[in-house]
Amino acid sequence: MNGRPxxxxxxxxxxxxxxxxxxxxxxWVEEWIGELEALSDARARGRKDTYPGTLGFLAGALPxxxxxxxxxxxxxxxxxxxxxxxxxxxxxxGFSLVAILTxxxxxxxxxxxxxxxxxxxxxxxxGVADPGRMVQIARSYDxxxxxxxxxxxxxxxxxxxxxxxxxVEGFSGGSFxxxxxxxxxxxxxxxxxxxxxxLLGVNPAVGRLLDPGDExxxxxxxxxxxxxxxxxRRYGRDPEVVGQVLHVGGExxxxxxxxxxxxxxVDAMGTPPELWVSAMQRQGSRxxxxxxxxxxxxxxxxxxxxxxxxxxxxxxxxDRVTAGLRSAWEENRDIRALLAPGLGLTPEERAEGRRxxxxxxxIALMVLLLTCANVGNLFLARAATRETEMGIRQALGAxxxxxxxxxxxxxxxxxxAAALITVPLLSGAGTTxxxxxxxxxxxxxxxxxxxxxxLVGVALLAGVLFGTAPAxxxxxxxxxxxxxxxxxxxxxxxxxxxxxxxxxxxxxxxxLVSGAALLxxxxxxxxxxxxxxxxxxxxxxxxxxxxxxxxxxxxxxxxQRRLVSALERIPGVETAALAGQAPILGGHARSTVAAxxxxxxxxxxxxxxxTVVTPGYFDALDVPLLQGRTLRPPEEEPERVVVVNExxxxxxxxxxxxxxxxxIGGEDxxxxxxxxxxxxxxxxxxxxxxxxxxxFHQEEEPYVSIHLRTRxxxxxxxxxxxxxxxxxxxxxxxTGITDLRSGLSRSLSETRTFGIVVAVFAxxxxxxxxxxxYGLIAYGVSQRVREMGIRMALGAPGRQxxxxxxxxxxxxxxxxxxxGLGVALAVGWALKGALFGVGAANPSALAGxxxxxxxxxxxxxxxxxRRASRVDAAVSLRE
Amino acid sequence: MPRPLGISSLQxxxxxxxxxxxxxxxxxxxxxxxxxxYPTLGRLRRHGQLRAHWEDQRQADREGRSRRRxxxxxxxGEAALSVGMTRxxxxxxxxxxxxxxxxx
Numbered sequence: 001m002n003g004r005p006x007x008x009x010x011x012x013x014x015x016x017x018x019x020x021x022x023x024x025x026x027x028w029v030e031e032w033i034g035e036l037e038a039l040s041d042a043r044a045r046g047r048k049d050t051y052p053g054t055l056g057f058l059a060g061a062l063p064x065x066x067x068x069x070x071x072x073x074x075x076x077x078x079x080x081x082x083x084x085x086x087x088x089x090x091x092x093x094g095f096s097l098v099a100i101l102t103x104x105x106x107x108x109x110x111x112x113x114x115x116x117x118x119x120x121x122x123x124x125x126x127g128v129a130d131p132g133r134m135v136q137i138a139r140s141y142d143x144x145x146x147x148x149x150x151x152x153x154x155x156x157x158x159x160x161x162x163x164x165x166x167x168v169e170g171f172s173g174g175s176f177x178x179x180x181x182x183x184x185x186x187x188x189x190x191x192x193x194x195x196x197x198x199l200l201g202v203n204p205a206v207g208r209l210l211d212p213g214d215e216x217x218x219x220x221x222x223x224x225x226x227x228x229x230x231x232x233r234r235y236g237r238d239p240e241v242v243g244q245v246l247h248v249g250g251e252x253x254x255x256x257x258x259x260x261x262x263x264x265x266v267d268a269m270g271t272p273p274e275l276w277v278s279a280m281q282r283q284g285s286r287x288x289x290x291x292x293x294x295x296x297x298x299x300x301x302x303x304x305x306x307x308x309x310x311x312x313x314x315x316x317x318x319d320r321v322t323a324g325l326r327s328a329w330e331e332n333r334d335i336r337a338l339l340a341p342g343l344g345l346t347p348e349e350r351a352e353g354r355r356x357x358x359x360x361x362x363i364a365l366m367v368l369l370l371t372c373a374n375v376g377n378l379f380l381a382r383a384a385t386r387e388t389e390m391g392i393r394q395a396l397g398a399x400x401x402x403x404x405x406x407x408x409x410x411x412x413x414x415x416x417a418a419a420l421i422t423v424p425l426l427s428g429a430g431t432t433x434x435x436x437x438x439x440x441x442x443x444x445x446x447x448x449x450x451x452x453x454x455l456v457g458v459a460l461l462a463g464v465l466f467g468t469a470p471a472x473x474x475x476x477x478x479x480x481x482x483x484x485x486x487x488x489x490x491x492x493x494x495x496x497x498x499x500x501x502x503x504x505x506x507x508x509x510x511x512l513v514s515g516a517a518l519l520x521x522x523x524x525x526x527x528x529x530x531x532x533x534x535x536x537x538x539x540x541x542x543x544x545x546x547x548x549x550x551x552x553x554x555x556x557x558x559x560q561r562r563l564v565s566a567l568e569r570i571p572g573v574e575t576a577a578l579a580g581q582a583p584i585l586g587g588h589a590r591s592t593v594a595a596x597x598x599x600x601x602x603x604x605x606x607x608x609x610x611t612v613v614t615p616g617y618f619d620a621l622d623v624p625l626l627q628g629r630t631l632r633p634p635e636e637e638p639e640r641v642v643v644v645n646e647x648x649x650x651x652x653x654x655x656x657x658x659x660x661x662x663x664i665g666g667e668d669x670x671x672x673x674x675x676x677x678x679x680x681x682x683x684x685x686x687x688x689x690x691x692x693x694x695x696f697h698q699e700e701e702p703y704v705s706i707h708l709r710t711r712x713x714x715x716x717x718x719x720x721x722x723x724x725x726x727x728x729x730x731x732x733x734x735t736g737i738t739d740l741r742s743g744l745s746r747s748l749s750e751t752r753t754f755g756i757v758v759a760v761f762a763x764x765x766x767x768x769x770x771x772x773x774y775g776l777i778a779y780g781v782s783q784r785v786r787e788m789g790i791r792m793a794l795g796a797p798g799r800q801x802x803x804x805x806x807x808x809x810x811x812x813x814x815x816x817x818x819x820g821l822g823v824a825l826a827v828g829w830a831l832k833g834a835l836f837g838v839g840a841a842n843p844s845a846l847a848g849x850x851x852x853x854x855x856x857x858x859x860x861x862x863x864x865x866r867r868a869s870r871v872d873a874a875v876s877l878r879e
Numbered sequence: 880m881p882r883p884l885g886i887s888s889l890q891x892x893x894x895x896x897x898x899x900x901x902x903x904x905x906x907x908x909x910x911x912x913x914x915x916x917y918p919t920l921g922r923l924r925r926h927g928q929l930r931a932h933w934e935d936q937r938q939a940d941r942e943g944r945s946r947r948r949x950x951x952x953x954x955x956g957e958a959a960l961s962v963g964m965t966r967x968x969x970x971x972x973x974x975x976x977x978x979x980x981x982x983x
Contacts, residue, residue, distance in 0.1 A: 038903045050907045058913075060916065061914075062914070064921075067918035
């Protein structure tokens, strides 16, 4: 009976015991010591054959300890926590529903923004093989850095000189007139180089795609590849489509194949192309081919890195290309070929996208923080009711870590449930946001694995964020203390935590509310700003005569003259005019002009707005004539004349009469016959550029925008406009009809998008935090009913109690206000780029939001305050 | 849901049924390694097939040794054991073990 285990065995057992969860450790060690003693006894009694050796027996202690630990932390234990969490959710469905919906708001906001970021910035263009090896090649200049397209000769030179590339190809977007007679339509498409599809690794769905054999002789390849969408829409997925004839721009083209469904070109911006033709088929304007002209840049060029070549190496090899370009054409003196990785977005667009997404992401993050604070507060409030339960569990031997873990598991389960309900809403939200965007996106935005992983990540983060603080606060409480006192008193530290969370929510809402105010103010300012013309009652539509390929020279002038007179006959039209570009809406072009008296003076030379107009233009838009006269009909205007805007007149001839001066543009000289007011052609945000107006008949401009000043209701005039255009040539459609006023407000869509997103979030944020404040104060009142009763019994008037409670609401709102002013300034600073006519720190926006916040804070405190004043002294004391 | 019991779990349940009351006793009777027996005891206990209680301290003191933890079968344990035994017998028949024994 003296089988005491050796010191070494005991040491070993205690060491193994360290692996066992603390609350089970003592028992575990005790059991093993007992067993070990029994073993020594039995062996001492000489029954060595049936019993194992001490060493072999003790070896089992380590796996047993490991097993105990694993059981605690994994499957069984964790499943138990999850089951317990789900039970708690079921037990308080109202509480859980509110918490989950609130969380879904924060998580969903982040998910929606991320699915946009994913589609636009992270995901490579669909259907392209090996997108990671693709690079964009752009034209820049040492003097004036930019990111621009190439001319065809430049592209061919780059293609032959780029030895670091496995291939260099390119494309150019355009509109194409399809079909003849009644079923003509204008669709977006692309001119591509011969190896375009091969370099991108795209395989045909039907027939063949274009190949280098389609890039041999200018105008000699009337073949077309259809997009999958066009094939479906126009041919009902007819597999016999190959070999059929399709009229493109009035010319018969043979359909050779169909591109696969997922391939939508490589340009992420704009509408996806519906067809592809060889770049050899591109016609130059004013006759002649664009293919041998260095000065005409229209081709977007990209390449694929050769195997084993890194981006820096490829960049270095561009020096050779640059040198070749410089010696090939004299005006290329300081030209430079630049590289950027990836396809889809140019570096400038990418930077712009990143800026927008950072803003939206920041807003979404604020909403997430706010919802976490809000739900955290809900949990803290509930903690009071669970304190006894936790105390009992602790007394029964549950470790504190275990309790915290269990509470956090519960929060995470709720956050995951919230993430789950946002999933079906996500693609809808993505589409809505896409529609709100200031640019159109060709890329699909369907959520993919990355989006789902992101959602799970956000949910885990949120669960831990709002779950940890209440869990720690609960577990910190001393068991004995809790059981002795019951759950009547909330800890002081917990009250402070709840106060802090409410103050944080109020601060974030103030930031969002003031941001929404700034953006709303901007939209209002911009819609009231003077664009230099009167947009009300003006209808605009676009015609592309280049796509039909039938009009040039005199026939173009005749078409325009017939069109204007057809438009003028429409009832309700006061003035009809054509122009090469429409303010804000499109067709923008520039051309360099210089003052003829001093052509080498850099202050009298500028790439000015190039607008060709028919005589009625200035009347139609109501642009004021400041000096001289406007332009006249062709037969009265034999000389080459122009009208300039005020900014150009002041820039070129400061302090002099502009009328009578001469301009040089290209090979030609023009006499200035009039000066008109500035028109904001491109943007309502930036000041007007210097601009020149040319008579329509003296320039050959195939891109026509119709301007109609109308009296009557717009819908009847719109159909009359279509009919008038069709009466001149039934195969030339008019597109993009809109009234100038709504066009202007669309141009503010970035500001408006932010405005709507921020306003929606601000409203929800304010509502959430006010409800949070209300809950906190109401809880405070319910805890103090006894005290209130005593005060009443001692003769305190109800008014005083109301003041007492209101004061607490005011103090909390005040803290929120002070903190929120900082948040508001930061939000304003971040939104600066989207603001119009209002500073980032606008006093009235700040003051207005502050008043709104304090007002809602007081309201939130008012309701419990009134309840406090009605406390029945007798009842409250009896309780 | 507990999985169907493995052979070692059945052996251990059977040992407890046949009068082995503490870990070492079970190790000796079944011949299983201690690294298998103790975790299995823990799992059977968690699934409610065994019940454990500590020996009375006075009893241990009288015998001049540390306390032992004793195990006994619960009704669930008995049910699980008989289901398991049936399964083992069926498996043995399917493998033809019974027949060979009968003829041999």
